[in-house]
Amino acid sequence: MPGILVIAETNEDGVAPISFELLGAARELSGQGAGDVAALIAGSEAQAKELLAHGADSVYTANGTLAGQPADALLPAAEAALQQSGADVVLMGQTSLGRDLGPALAFRLKTGVSMDTVELKLEGGRLRATRSAYGGNARAEHTWKSNPQVVTLKAKSYDPLEADAGRSGNVTAIDAAGESKVKVLGTEKAESTGIRLEDAAIVIAGGRGLGDASAFESLEQLAKSLPNAAVGASRAACDLGWYPPALQVGLTGKTVSPNLYVAIAISGASQHMAGMAGSKNIVSINKDADSNMVKVSKFAIIDDYKKVLPALIEAVKKLS
Amino acid sequence: MNIIVCVKQIPDPETPASSFRVDEAAKKVIPAQGIAPVVNPYDPQATEAALRLRDADGGGKITVISLGPESARDAIKHALAMGADEGVLLNDPSFAGIDNFQTAVALSKAIEKVGEYDLILMGRASADWDMGVVPAGVGQILGLPVVTVAKAIEKNDGSLKVERVLDDGFQTVEVPTPAIVSISNEFGEPRYPQLRQIMLAAKKTVQIWSAADIGVGADEVGAANSWLPLEALYVPKVVSNVEIIEGDTPEEKARTLAQKLRAAKLI
Numbered sequence: 096m097p098g099i100l101v102i103a104e105t106n107e108d109g110v111a112p113i114s115f116e117l118l119g120a121a122r123e124l125s126g127q128g129a130g131d132v133a134a135l136i137a138g139s140e141a142q143a144k145e146l147l148a149h150g151a152d153s154v155y156t157a158n159g160t161l162a163g164q165p166a167d168a169l170l171p172a173a174e175a176a177l178q179q180s181g182a183d184v185v186l187m188g189q190t191s192l193g194r195d196l197g198p199a200l201a202f203r204l205k206t207g208v209s210m211d212t213v214e215l216k217l218e219g220g221r222l223r224a225t226r227s228a229y230g231g232n233a234r235a236e237h238t239w240k241s242n243p244q245v246v247t248l249k250a251k252s253y254d255p256l257e258a259d260a261g262r263s264g265n266v267t268a269i270d271a272a273g274e275s276k277v278k279v280l281g282t283e284k285a286e287s288t289g290i291r292l293e294d295a296a297i298v299i300a301g302g303r304g305l306g307d308a309s310a311f312e313s314l315e316q317l318a319k320s321l322p323n324a325a326v327g328a329s330r331a332a333c334d335l336g337w338y339p340p341a342l343q344v345g346l347t348g349k350t351v352s353p354n355l356y357v358a359i360a361i362s363g364a365s366q367h368m369a370g371m372a373g374s375k376n377i378v379s380i381n382k383d384a385d386s387n388m389v390k391v392s393k394f395a396i397i398d399d400y401k402k403v404l405p406a407l408i409e410a411v412k413k414l415s
Numbered sequence: 416m417n418i419i420v421c422v423k424q425i426p427d428p429e430t431p432a433s434s435f436r437v438d439e440a441a442k443k444v445i446p447a448q449g450i451a452p453v454v455n456p457y458d459p460q461a462t463e464a465a466l467r468l469r470d471a472d473g474g475g476k477i478t479v480i481s482l483g484p485e486s487a488r489d490a491i492k493h494a495l496a497m498g499a500d501e502g503v504l505l506n507d508p509s510f511a512g513i514d515n516f517q518t519a520v521a522l523s524k525a526i527e528k529v530g531e532y533d534l535i536l537m538g539r540a541s542a543d544w545d546m547g548v549v550p551a552g553v554g555q556i557l558g559l560p561v562v563t564v565a566k567a568i569e570k571n572d573g574s575l576k577v578e579r580v581l582d583d584g585f586q587t588v589e590v591p592t593p594a595i596v597s598i599s600n601e602f603g604e605p606r607y608p609q610l611r612q613i614m615l616a617a618k619k620t621v622q623i624w625s626a627a628d629i630g631v632g633a634d635e636v637g638a639a640n641s642w643l644p645l646e647a648l649y650v651p652k653v654v655s656n657v658e659i660i661e662g663d664t665p666e667e668k669a670r671t672l673a674q675k676l677r678a679a680k681l682i
C-alpha cells in the first residue's frame with residue numbers, strides 16, 4: 096500500500112489549519128484504500144504530535160527554519176519524505192507555499208499536479224481529482240499519467256478530524272535542506288483587526304457597486320454589531336484600492352465558508368463565487384435582481400445599498 | 416536587458432455563466448457567440464512590467480512568445496502594440512489539446528531557441544484552466560529561479576528585487592538574473608495601445624515556429640500524452656431558491672431582512 100504524503104504548514108500561531116484539512120482528506124482517501132498517511136512539517140516534535148493526533152500515521156520533521164522560505168528550500172525535504180514513505184499521492188494546500196511547491200515538485204518528478212482541488216476520490220487504486228476551471232464556470236475531473244499524484248487542495252474543501260491525543264506514530268527527522276537562489280529580504284503581515292476572515296461565522300462583503308472606499312466603513316460597522324463577523328471584498332473593490340488585497344474573496348483571494356455571507360453590491364462573477372460558494376447562507380443587497388449573486392442567495396434586497404445599509408445596521412442593533 | 420514575455424490567448428474569462436457552454440463529450444468549451452477570445456488578463460501586465468524594466472534600464476529587446484492557434488497572433492500583436500519588439504508564435508497541429516505541463520516543455524524549448532535573456536515574465540496563471548503551473552515548470556526545466564505572484568519589480572546590478580503578494584501580506588525577495596517572475600493583478604493596469612502603436616506593430620516581425628523547429632516530438636504533446644488527463648468537463652448546476660424581500664421602502668426591507676435573519680437564527 097503506497098500511501099499518502101501530506102505537506103503540513105505552520106503559521107505564527109503554530110500548525111496552520113489547512114494542515115488538518117489535508118489530513119482529513121488524506122484519512123478519507125486512506126479509508127478508500129490509498130494506504131497510510133505520512134505528513135511532513137518544517138516544525139517541532141510537538142507540532143508533529145499534533146499532526147498524529149489529527150490523523151497522520153507517521154510524521155517527518157524538517158528544520159523549522161525552512162518554514163517561510165521559498166518553496167525550493169523545502170523541495171529536497173519533500174522529495175526525501177516521499178521516497179522514505181513510498182507514497183504515491185502528495186497533498187498540500189493551495190497556499191502561498193503550495194502554489195509554488197506543488198508545480199515545482201511535479202515538474203521535478205515529471206508528473207502532473209491538480210491545483211486548487213476541491214474533491215478527491217480513489218478509483219481502481221488511482222486518484223481522481225475535481226477542480227474548477229474557467230473561473231468557476233466549469234468543473235474538470237482529472238487523473239494522472241504517472242506517479243506521484245500531486246495535489247494542492249483548496250481551503251475548506253475537507254473538514255479536519257477531531258484531535259485524538261491517543262493516536263501515536265513514528266516521528267522521523269529529515270535533514271535535507273535546499274538552497275534557494277531566491278533570498279527573502281522581508282515579509283510584511285497584512286494588518287488584521289479582529290477575527291480572521293476565514294474563521295468568521297459571518298462575512299460582510301462589498302463590491303464595486305459600493306462606489307467608493309468609505310462605504311467599507313459602513314460594512315465594518317455592520318460587522319461590529321454582529322458576533323464573530325468580518326469584512327471582505329471583491330477583487331474589483333480591491334483593485335480599486337478600496338480594501339486590502341489580503342481581504343479579497345475569490346479564486347485569487349481567500350476561500351470562506353461562513354454560516355452567513357452578506358454580499359453588498361457584488362455581482363457574483365464566477366471567480367468571486369469560487370471563494371464563497373461554500374457559504375451556508377447567502378444574502379444579497381443589489382440593485383440588479385438578475386445578478387448571479389441574487390440568484391444563489393437565500394434572501395435578497397433589490398435596492399440601493401446606500402438606503403438599505405444604514406437601516407439594516409439600525410435594525411440589527413435593535414434586535415440585540 | 417533582454418526580456419522574454421509569455422502570453423496566452425484564452426476564451427474571455429469574464430464570459431457570463433449564462434453564455435458559458437461545454438461540449439461534455441469532447442471535453443471542450445464551446446466558444447461563446449459574439450465573445451472574442453482575449454489575452455490572458457495577467458499577461459499584458461507581464462508585458463507592462465517588461466516595458467517598464469526595459470525603459471528603466473535604457474535598452475534591450477523584448478520578445479513575446481505565445482503557443483496557440485493561428486488566432487493567438489492577436490495576443491502577440493497586442494504585446495507588440497504595447498511596445499514589445501518581436502514575436503514568436505508556436506503553432507503546430509500536434510499542439511491541439513496540449514496541457515499546461517506540455518506547454519511548459521514546449522515554451523522552455525522555444526525560450527532556449529530565442530537564446531539571450533535576462534528575465535522571463537509570465538502571468539500568475541492562465542484564466543482558462545486556472546492552474547498556475549507553467550512558471551514553476553519552465554523554472555524546473557531550465558534550472559532557473561522562479562518568483563511568483565509579483566506586484567512590483569525593480570532591477571539592480573545582476574539581480575531583481577521583487578515584491579510578492581502572499582496569502583496574508585507581502586514579501587520582498589531578491590533573485591539573481593536570469594530568472595522567471597510571474598505577475599499578479601496587484602501589479603496594476605497595463606498601458607492601452609494607441610492607434611499609432613498598433614500601426615507600428617503591424618510592421619514588427621512575428622516568426623512562426625513549428626513543433627519540429629523547437630524539437631518537440633509528437634509523443635510529448637496532445638491529449639493522449641497528457642500528464643494530467645482530463646476525464647470530464649461540465650458546468651456545475653446552480654439552483655435558485657431566492658426569496659426577494661418585499662417592502663415599500665428600502666428601510667422597511669432592511670428591517671424585514673433583519674427579522675428574517677433572526678428568525679432563521681443566522682444573526
Ligand SMILES: Cc1cc2nc3c(=O)[nH]c(=O)nc-3n(C[C@H](O)[C@H](O)[C@H](O)COP(=O)(O)OP(=O)(O)OC[C@H]3O[C@@H](n4cnc5c(N)ncnc54)[C@H](O)[C@@H]3O)c2cc1C
Pocket residue numbers: 230301302303304305328329330331332343344345346347348359360361362363364365366367370380381382383386398399400401428429456542
Ligand atoms: C483570472 C481572474 C481571477 C479573478 N479573481 C477574482 C477573485 O478572486 N475575487 C473576485 O471577487 N473577483 C475576481 N475576478 C474578477 C471577477 O471576474 C469580477 O470582475 C469581479 O468579481 C467583479 O466584482 P464586483 O462584483 O464587485 O463588481 P461588478 O461585477 O461590477 O458588480 C457590481 C455590482 O454592484 C451592484 N450595484 C451597483 N450599484 C449598486 C448600489 N448602489 N446598490 C446596490 N447594488 C449596486 C451591481 O448591480 C452589480 O451587481 C477575477 C477575474 C479574473 C479574470
Ligand SMILES: Nc1ncnc2c1ncn2[C@@H]1O[C@H](COP(=O)(O)O)[C@@H](O)[C@H]1O
Pocket residue numbers: 421422423424455457458461480481482483515518522536537538539540541542544545546547548549550
Ligand atoms: N500557451 C501559452 N503560450 C504562452 N504563454 C503561456 C501559455 N500557457 C501559459 N503561459 C504562460 O504561463 C502563465 C501561467 O499559465 P498557467 O500555468 O497555464 O496557468 C501565463 O500567464 C502565461 O504567461
